[in-house]
Structure formats: C-alpha cells, structure tokens
Amino acid sequence: MPKKLVETFRVEWLQVLDEDGKCDEALRPSLDDDQIKRLFEWMVLARTFDEKAFKLQREGRLGTYASILGQEAGQVGSAFALRPTDWMFPTFREPGASFVRGLPVRMVLQYWAGDERGSQIPEGLNDFPITIPVGTQIPIAVGAALAAKAKGDDVAVMAFMGDGATSKGDFHEGLNFAGVFAAPVVFVCQNNQWAISVPLRRQTAAKTLAQKAFAYGFSGVQVDGNDVLAVYRAAHEALHRAREGKGPTLIECVTYRLGDHTTADDASRYRSQGEVEEWKKRDPIERLKKYMDKHGLWNKSYDHAVHGEAKEKVEQGVSEQESLPPPDPRDLFRFTFHELTAELNDQMERFVGTDGQRDARE
Amino acid sequence: MPKKLVETFRVEWLQVLDEDGKCDEALRPSLDDDQIKRLFEWMVLARTFDEKAFKLQREGRLGTYASILGQEAGQVGSAFALRPTDWMFPTFREPGASFVRGLPVRMVLQYWAGDERGSQIPEGLNDFPITIPVGTQIPIAVGAALAAKAKGDDVAVMAFMGDGATSKGDFHEGLNFAGVFAAPVVFVCQNNQWAISVPLRRQTAAKTLAQKAFAYGFSGVQVDGNDVLAVYRAAHEALHRAREGKGPTLIECVTYRLGDHTTADDASRYRSQGEVEEWKKRDPIERLKKYMDKHGLWNKSYDHAVHGEAKEKVEQGVSEQESLPPPDPRDLFRFTFHELTAELNDQMERFVGTDGQRDARE
Amino acid sequence: MAKLTMVEAINLALKQEMEKDDRVLILGEDVGRNGGVFRVTQGLWDAFGETRVMDTPLSESAIVGVAVGMAVYGLRPVAEIQFEGFVYAAMEQLADHAGRIRTRSRGRYHCPLVVRIPYGGGIGAPEHHSDSNETYFVHTPGLKVVVPSSPYEAKGLLIAAIRDPDPVIFMEPKKIYRSLKEEVPEAEYVIPLGESRVVLEGTDITLITWGAMLQPTLQAAMLMEKSGASAEVLDLRTLSPLDTNAIIESVKKTHRAVVVHEAPATCGVGAEIIARINEHALIHLEAPVARVTGFDTVMPLPKLEKYYLPNSERVVEAINRVIHF
Amino acid sequence: MAKLTMVEAINLALKQEMEKDDRVLILGEDVGRNGGVFRVTQGLWDAFGETRVMDTPLSESAIVGVAVGMAVYGLRPVAEIQFEGFVYAAMEQLADHAGRIRTRSRGRYHCPLVVRIPYGGGIGAPEHHSDSNETYFVHTPGLKVVVPSSPYEAKGLLIAAIRDPDPVIFMEPKKIYRSLKEEVPEAEYVIPLGESRVVLEGTDITLITWGAMLQPTLQAAMLMEKSGASAEVLDLRTLSPLDTNAIIESVKKTHRAVVVHEAPATCGVGAEIIARINEHALIHLEAPVARVTGFDTVMPLPKLEKYYLPNSERVVEAINRVIHF
Numbered sequence A, B: 001m002p003k004k005l006v007e008t009f010r011v012e013w014l015q016v017l018d019e020d021g022k023c024d025e026a027l028r029p030s031l032d033d034d035q036i037k038r039l040f041e042w043m044v045l046a047r048t049f050d051e052k053a054f055k056l057q058r059e060g061r062l063g064t065y066a067s068i069l070g071q072e073a074g075q076v077g078s079a080f081a082l083r084p085t086d087w088m089f090p091t092f093r094e095p096g097a098s099f100v101r102g103l104p105v106r107m108v109l110q111y112w113a114g115d116e117r118g119s120q121i122p123e124g125l126n127d128f129p130i131t132i133p134v135g136t137q138i139p140i141a142v143g144a145a146l147a148a149k150a151k152g153d154d155v156a157v158m159a160f161m162g163d164g165a166t167s168k169g170d171f172h173e174g175l176n177f178a179g180v181f182a183a184p185v186v187f188v189c190q191n192n193q194w195a196i197s198v199p200l201r202r203q204t205a206a207k208t209l210a211q212k213a214f215a216y217g218f219s220g221v222q223v224d225g226n227d228v229l230a231v232y233r234a235a236h237e238a239l240h241r242a243r244e245g246k247g248p249t250l251i252e253c254v255t256y257r258l259g260d261h262t263t264a265d266d267a268s269r270y271r272s273q274g275e276v277e278e279w280k281k282r283d284p285i286e287r288l289k290k291y292m293d294k295h296g297l298w299n300k301s302y303d304h305a306v307h308g309e310a311k312e313k314v315e316q317g318v319s320e321q322e323s324l325p326p327p328d329p330r331d332l333f334r335f336t337f338h339e340l341t342a343e344l345n346d347q348m349e350r351f352v353g354t355d356g357q358r359d360a361r362e
Numbered sequence C, D: 001m002a003k004l005t006m007v008e009a010i011n012l013a014l015k016q017e018m019e020k021d022d023r024v025l026i027l028g029e030d031v032g033r034n035g036g037v038f039r040v041t042q043g044l045w046d047a048f049g050e051t052r053v054m055d056t057p058l059s060e061s062a063i064v065g066v067a068v069g070m071a072v073y074g075l076r077p078v079a080e081i082q083f084e085g086f087v088y089a090a091m092e093q094l095a096d097h098a099g100r101i102r103t104r105s106r107g108r109y110h111c112p113l114v115v116r117i118p119y120g121g122g123i124g125a126p127e128h129h130s131d132s133n134e135t136y137f138v139h140t141p142g143l144k145v146v147v148p149s150s151p152y153e154a155k156g157l158l159i160a161a162i163r164d165p166d167p168v169i170f171m172e173p174k175k176i177y178r179s180l181k182e183e184v185p186e187a188e189y190v191i192p193l194g195e196s197r198v199v200l201e202g203t204d205i206t207l208i209t210w211g212a213m214l215q216p217t218l219q220a221a222m223l224m225e226k227s228g229a230s231a232e233v234l235d236l237r238t239l240s241p242l243d244t245n246a247i248i249e250s251v252k253k254t255h256r257a258v259v260v261h262e263a264p265a266t267c268g269v270g271a272e273i274i275a276r277i278n279e280h281a282l283i284h285l286e287a288p289v290a291r292v293t294g295f296d297t298v299m300p301l302p303k304l305e306k307y308y309l310p311n312s313e314r315v316v317e318a319i320n321r322v323i324h325f
C-alpha cells in the first residue's frame, strides 16, 4: 500500500482534583488520610520556606533565590511518590521536593547563601545537588538509573527539569539514551510556562511537552501540575513502570511560575499581571484544602497548627544556617581531587601566606 | 474532564514505485519524461562514481571514502527538487546529491584525497562543504534558512543527516529552533539502518525517525528511500511548504547502506550478509529502470549510453584531480583569518624556513 | 559627552551598528522583550523588532550554530551566551565550525560572527555564573577573543568586533558592567582588534592584564608608586591575536613583569604571555615573570569568591616578589 | 612476555580490570560487537556482554553525562569518545559536572570516570580526526589528563586511571596505536599518575614531550648525539597534574629545554611548562625554552598534515637554536 499509516500517538491530560477540589474518584490515587495530610503539610512548608527565603534575600541575608510560589504541587506530589532508596536529581527550583526527601531547610538556605556545604547532601539521602546548567542533570540521572539497573538494585530515578530545559541537547540525548536502554527513570518536566522571559511558544512549536517522549519511544503524559493528587498518581505509576523494567516516562506538569524568575528578575517587564492573576486562582494548596475540607481532613485549627509548625521549621533552619561558621578558605582547594596535588598544595600555601592568613587573623 | 485527549499524531509512509517499478499514478509527482531520465542518469553517475572511488581507495589513490551504494535515490531524488538558488548542507555521504547540484567530480575526489581545495565550493553554488562531525550542520542549515527568511530571499534550505545523527543534541536543538521560527528548511534523514556498527534499534527506541518531528511541532513523513519518485515527491512538497512560509518538514528516507561504513570498516563483523542481500533486491536504480522500461523511457542502448557518459565523467574527474599540483604548504596559514596575524606570519616564516623550503626544493 | 556604564556603552554600540548595517542582528536567551538579564540589549527589541532581536529557545549550541549559519549566509549576527558557564555546550560549534569554515573552505565561506559572553566573578553570582574561560577560545584556531576593560573600550572594541570578517568571542567582565562610568562619545569610533594599550607608563615593572582585573592591577600600581616603584600597566584588550610586540617592548624596558588574570593558572593566557616573553625577551628579564591568577580549582560560590579572585594585595605581593627577586 | 601494540596493551588493561572489578564497564559508539573502530575493545563484548560493553547512540554529550551518573552512583565507567574531534560536544558535561561534582558537593559525591580519546594526527585520517586538544582538559579544574607514549606505558597508566577516584581523560595517540610494539607483561602493574619518566639521560638540553611526539623527539636526540650534544628526554605521561619537579630538576641540570607537542602553540601545555620553568628555574636557563608544536591553525587534511606535525628535523632545528643561542 503506497500511502499507509505506520504510527499514531495520543497525548492525554490527567486531572484528579478540579479547581474547586472536586475529586474524580475513579482516578484518585490510593492514599490514606494521613498521606493526604502529609501532602498538604509539605506544600505548606514549601510555601512558607519560599516566602521566608524571598524576604531574606530582600534583607540581604541570602543570595539570588528562585521562587517556587505556585509550583508546590508539582514538586511535592512527585517527590512524595519516591522511596528513600530512589535517587532524585533536582533543578534549582525544587526545594519543595528536597524537603520531602529529607534535605534540611538549613542546607537549602546555605546553598543560596553561597556556601558549597549546602550541596554536601547528607549520607543516606540519594539526591544529587541542585543543577544550575539547565538540562545537564538529565543524562547524569539516566546514568545513575542505568547503574542501578546494571547492579540489579531496586532503585528508580527521578529527574526534574523545566520547560526551557526541553530545548537543550542534553534533554534529547538523555531521554533518547533512556529510551534505548529502558532506564528506570522518570522525567518530571515542570512546565511553568516561562524560561525567565521566554514564553513556552518561543521554546517550542509543539502543542505539549509530553509529546516529546514519543520521539524516544516511550510515553508522555500531561498532568495538571497544580493538582497534587494528579501529579502523585502520574509519578507513582511511572515509578512503578520503571521498577517493573518497563522503562522511562515523561510527565509534563502544567503549572505556572507566579513569582519573578529569581530575585534578580522583574517579570513585569515581559508578562501581564492579568496572566498571573488567572493562575493565582488555580492555587494548588487551596485546591487540596478544599478537597480535604469536604472530606473532613482540614479545619482551621489544623491549618493553624500546620502553618505554625512550618514557620517554626523554617525559622529553625534560618537560625541554624546563620549561626554557621564561615567556610574555611582552604576548602577552595581540598575537594578538587581525592588528594591535593603538589601544584594545588603550592597554590594553597602561597594563598594562605597572603589573604588566607590575613583573613584568619580578622 | 479529568482524563482527556489533548493531541494525536499520525506518521505516514510514502511509496510511489513499488519494488517492481509499478507506479501509483495518484501519487506520481509531475515530472516529464526528460526529468525522469535525468533522475536515472544522476543515479547512474552516483553509482559509477562510488564504484570508482572505492577502487581508487583500494589502489591507494584516495583516502578513506564513505560508499553510497544503495542510497542513490535518497540523494538524487531530494537534491533534484532543489532550485539553484536554494542552499544545501550535505553529510559525508551525499556525493550523489552534490553532483545533482553541480559540484565537479574532481572536487569530491579532491576532498577525499585529503585536500581542502575540494571544499572550496564554486562561486554561485550555494552548498556547504561536507560536514564530518555528525549532526553539527543542522543548526547551521537552520541559521542559513532564517537568514534567507530575514532577508526576504526566496530561498529554501535542505539539510541532510543520517539515522545516527538523530541522537545528537544538534539535531534536537536545530529542529526545535526551526519549528519555533518556522524556518524554510527541509530535513532529509537518510535512515540507512546503521551508524557504523550501531543498528537503528540501538540509536532510538522510536518506531520511526519521522515521528521525531512532532516533538518540534511540525510534520514528519516516512518515505521509501529507494524509490526516487517518492523521495522527489516528498522533497518537492516540503520545499514548497518551506517557500510558502509553512515551516520545516522532516523526511525520513528508509534505505540501506549496502557497503561498509567507510573503506576503513568491515561490516561483516557486525551484520549478516542475509540482511544485505535482502536490501540488494530493493535496488533504487533497478526499480526506476523497470518503471522507465514499462513507459518506453529505457532501452539497452540508452542504458549503455548513460553508463558510458557516467564512466567518462568520472574518469575525467579522476584525471583532473590526479593531475592537480599539490597544495601550497602556506595554505595551512593563509585562510585562518581574513588577514594573517603577526603570530601566524611568524609561524609561517619560521616554518617556510625549514620544511616548507626543503619541500619547495623537492 | 555622556558618562556611561559598560552596559550602556555596549548597548549604544549595538544600537548604532544595527542602525548602520541591517545585516546586524541579535539572538540569544532573554535578549528581546526583557532586554537581556543584564539589560545590555535594553530597548533594541522595541527599536528593531523581533526578527532582528531574537529571543531564542534555551539552546546554547544552536544559538551559536544558527548564528554561524546566518553569518555564512551573509548576515552579521551578534549572539549572546547568557553567562560564560553555559558556553561549554557551544564549544563544538565554535571549534568545529565557526573557527574552521574559512580555512576548510579555503576562503569560499567565512563567518563574521560575534559571540558576546558576560564572564568572570566578583558579583556574588550563583554557581556556574562566574567562570573565566577565555583560554578555551584563545587556544582554538580561527577565533578572535576580545575583553574590554572599561565602557569606552567596550564600545570601540565591540564595533570593531562586529565589523570583523571573522568570528570574535567578545567577553564582557560582569564585575565592571556597572561599577565604573566613563565618558563615551556618542559618535562612532573603532578600536582595532589586536592592539593593546598602555594604561599607565612606568619603568620598573610591567603589569599585564585585561578586563575586570585592570582595576586591582591599577590599584596595585598606585600603591607601588608610594613605595617608589614605577609600574607600567598594559591592558591587552585582545587575547587572540595577542599583541606580542607591545608586551615584549615593555618588558625590554622594565625587565620585570607580572601577569594578572582571573582564570585558573594552568594553561591560562598568562602562561602563553610568559612563553612569549621567554621566547623574545628572556635575556632582558631580571626576575621570573609572576602570575597572579585564579587557582587551579573550581570557581567557588560567593562566600569564598573573594579568596579566589586576584586583588590588589596579591598583585602588590607579586610585584614585591619580582622586584626583590 | 608478549610484544604488543598499544591497541593490544589497552585492550589487555581493560580486560584485566573488568575481570578484577565488576564495577568497571565500557560505553561508547561501536565499542561493542565491532570492538571499536580501532579494535581497542575487541573481544570484550563477547567476554563481558552488552551490559558491561555498551554500544551507545551517537551522543557524545550523553556518553559522558551518562558515564558521570554511573560513576557518581558507584560504578567505574570507561567511556570512549571515538575521535578527539568529537569531544567538544561533551565539554559541558566534563567542565560543569565531571570536574566539579567532588568539590561542589564537598566530597559527598565523586566521579571515578575514565574518558578514553584516540587523538592526534599522523595517520592521514579524515577531517576532524586528527586534532590534539589536551589543553581544554588540562585547563579544566578537577580533571586529570594522561597520555601514554608506548604500549607498556599505556597498560600501566590506564590501570591507574581506572582505579583513580577522580575523572581522568585518557588520550591515546593514534599515530602509535600500532606503529610500535613492546614487551608488555601479562601480570598487572600500575604506573602512578603524575609521575613523568626520563626516557634518555642527558646533560646538555632537556627535551620535554609526551605521547606520539616522543618518537621524533628521541630521533632528534639520537641525531644530536652524533653532533656531540647530549639530550635528556622527558616523557611527561600525565599532563594534569604536571610533574613540575622532574621538569625543574632536569632543566637545572641541563640549563636548556625544548618542548614538543602536536597541539597549537598558543595556550598549549608547552606554554604552561615554560611558565613553570620561568617560575622555578629561570636563573638556570642559558637560553629561551623553545617550542616545537603544531601551528595556531586548524589541523589540515592529510595532504598538508606532514607540514603541521612536529618532526625530528624541526626538533633538531630547535635544539640547535637553543644550544647556539
């Protein structure tokens, strides 16, 4: 047959809670009441942290910081589906996910305060430090997944990325690699509509980001990224497939960056407040709250307690971070290689002979 | 609606001539008899050249050479659809396309004989020199297309690549760029099933390469790459869309590399002769010949004449190339920048003072 | 004449060249409506529209590759890499195509391309936003490398870079993007590539530097003056091609030299400068040429940044080492 | 003891390390069933299967990025980049991750990775198949760079590289892949990284080189001997870290030096060697250190290749220049 159909694809959209918190019971993931409360609590912590971090930066107590306001569900819902033994590769906009994993608030602040010790992930926590060069964590995550597979470990890997990252060669090479070797990895793309000032339509002519998965022979799904239950469901299913040896999945979380790109950015230069207001209505925390309220999982006093605890945790982290001794200048050299080379040792000693010393005296 | 379909895709397969040269008249491109003869003649030239180049390499008269045996239709059919004013970006396996464009046989040989002057494309011919680093010509071709668009030139660009190239980040970044800016470019992927010893299934888990276009928001079509009329039709339509401002197209030509990867390779190490024999049956020249025969466009004496002319053209090119004076060692330096820098001038003079001189004396 | 920052001076150069030559266009991430994350392209999107000031996808390799294609076709693209830490992805396009197309096509094609790269430390930026990676480009055949040290310099050098028929990597020191203002003529002027300048004349020692390091180097020279040593300060301006003659002439006069740069020492441009002094002026040296550079380590995050970057104390210390050798 | 080519010696080292440590695995283009385009991995796919000898898609950036992930997870990947001309695409993964993960995570993660790269000219290979780009790696913090100069050296150095807890760029000179055979012990032995070797003892001049350039350098030394000059020949083996002491000790003895390498001169490793001699042994120099290197041009195609590559005549000419300075 001269002109025949050789392949067809479908991209589906998944939503469990609508904007009024109405739940599609058929799609509701199997989470017990406590777990749903945890999701709520993690999202509140993420937002509480975000507000504080923003303030700290404005007060000059923190360096450049990338807000996660409005993206709490995509981070918490996906990370909540991971097991402690799994590995996670966050971008610079995933503190919410890192908290779920167990990274201390103190360390996230430490990193943004310009201290490498904030990336010294605690032993036992299988998370990669934040990656700044967009998309470059993707092939690394695939490598970790293939290593786990090669060693026969019952481990899945979750790699986060933004919509902008989908334009990077590393996204392509990493996902293609994962497809070819059926790597146990889940790609979570936080489509927050913007890459700094570049809108999604300038990032790709594709209608969805989920469809990019078909280029690599595995499936992609588009999820309401402000619906924590939908995100959890998609992540849970994808991780299950990964563990079953069924290969990778691309999850596109459709969400929105409510804040500026970072504290160094002014989004009013390139986008309308109207668009922002529209998205504010889709607040992921409000949505889950409505659902919990309907099901008697939420009330004012619980809400008050949750916010109180979150505030406490964050303040605790702030004072921990701010009471840390400054890093030792010698750390500049010490971790370049397993052992200091002769040349690095010379450089360190010459240096300690000048600035280092003087600074030590200060 | 919680779980809804947001996007669907279809990948089609195009064939005009079946393996017995039977033509689907509905799909037959509008080419007159002379044009069809040209297609045949160009394919014969390509094959004649290929056989000669292979021999020359074996006789030590040519460097490493990449055979195009079996891929003549994909090269000739696509390039034949171009206008002289269009731009073409070939890989190292497109001499057939370059001949159609008007590149002298002598220059193709010169390049493979290790002489940069073989890449000194004649003025008026808008072709980029052969690109060796796989896939890297793709963003460059897109840039040329965007430049043409910006200048309002009625120019389309054709970029060739292999199946292996689809794994490279440059393929992704280039096609995505082209999609976003609706560049007037046609991507012709010669899927010859192998990237040296790596089979297609190790290159991607996708069922077709054509479907990769959907990741970039434009369409892809899979074509019988051994059917010169199908290739021409697809290329002609895609170029038309490009000129109309309708953006890029990805054409996957399904074909087969009958020879070793290059004269430095031994394909028997990694693939079965049976597979090769299967594909030999799909010879693109034989197929067009059968069609032409049915329609009275081919007979023995014509065939004899065509092969005779091709042989002559190639022998002519060989003697031209072999009678060229060796390149001037100073050319090493002269073309690094518009003007020789002081440092390069020093290096050249010091050099001429030693080897250069001595060699000049030789 | 207006006092401008380097950001304003570069913006002015871009605006004027775009007005003068409609082959000039800009592409990069956030260079359009947002005017660039450093505001270098501010106002150009409004003035010239989105086909001449293109916001691109997040693809450094394609930004350079596409720009190469535009240049080969006949335009004069000015591509921006948002921060130097992200240019590594474009190395293949730079080394395999931008720097090669003229020579590999024996002059049939050439690549009048400018790649602007904000680079270097000193502003407490996040990780991967403070590298000094000029060596990668200086070592790559076919690329020119320019680093302005002030607003006035930036305008004249950028205009020269845009008009140059070959690819130019134009590295903009973030540290001095706004920290110093200078009189910059509205009128067009060109500072030819490949010519360094003597910023301070002196007789006892030659201080060789470029970009943001010119400031601490000048401070060190002033400090030395108090202690009676007269330093000549050379601003190289162009790292490829290097102005070897100027370096040699000055060293022949002073018999001593210190090179100051932010990049790691090993295989840094300082090493090349020392190698050329060795080749052309060894017998004139009274002491080893000293290097004051970044260390052979990863550029640290802000809390340790000040220890990594050369400062006037380290330059003074080196000068004393050389003078009292 | 068998006489092996470098290809065979590397193959043997890989085989033995894979037998000894099942964390060691190989990935790259055509390394599996085909045994590598140079046959370096021949037989390993049969011996260890396709999960330990992985034929990958054509993706240099991902080959290195995936290997970084494997190394961070706890394996010991040996990645192959088929030719040095295609490694530029992997620069971002090398500079931003392989060389940084230990320091940026303050030791929490490290990257025991080897990237094998056939490099250099001399075999009349096609375009982009003959570059010498070691400088890019030597200048990059956190990477070690090794270049063997013979079959024996290759086995001992590769075993050391595989066992090293940090990323090692292992550059294999194509020119001597098969052109010289040498006795290579079947038994395991390690040549520690960072230690150079004296190949020929001498008193009048120090010739510093590595990899394929050792041969023309030795020939030059022999030729000089006839004319009564005694040259000491140093094979650096490791370019990062550099064995500065050995270089300095030899130069202090001979007072003269020539550096020989294929890469372009500007910012090549030769420049760094001269800078270190300048820093530690200037007063011992009787003449400028000479460089015999590739030119600051694109590596040419085969017809001009012989003019680009240093040969014994050029080395002899440089030695005479230095000796009769």
Ligand SMILES: Cc1ncc(C[n+]2csc(CCOP(=O)(O)OP(=O)(O)O)c2C)c(N)n1
Binding pocket: A093, A132, A133, A134, A135, A161, A162, A163, A164, A165, A166, A190, A192, A194, A195, A196, A257, A261, C029, C058, C060, C082, C086
């Ligand atoms: C390779 C690279 N290029 C450029 C940048 C500068 N930059 C930082 S974040 C960003 C936008 C990222 O957009 P997206 O991937 O959508 O993530 P988001 O910021 O929206 O979370 C850019 C361009 C970078 N960090 N890395």
Ligand SMILES: Cc1ncc(C[n+]2csc(CCOP(=O)(O)OP(=O)(O)O)c2C)c(N)n1
Binding pocket: B093, B132, B133, B134, B135, B161, B162, B163, B164, B165, B166, B190, B192, B194, B195, B196, B257, B261, D029, D058, D060, D082, D086
């Ligand atoms: C970036 C890059 N990596 C590796 C190579 C070595 N190499 C040359 S051709 C080739 C296979 C290319 O396969 P494909 O794209 O399918 O083209 P084909 O050779 O089949 O025409 C490889 C790996 C290269 N030239 N460029």
Ligand SMILES: [Mg+2]
Binding pocket: A162, A163, A164, A190, A191, A192, A193, A194, A195, A196
């Ligand atoms: Mg985004």
Ligand SMILES: [Mg+2]
Binding pocket: B162, B163, B164, B190, B191, B192, B193, B194, B195, B196
């Ligand atoms: Mg192929």
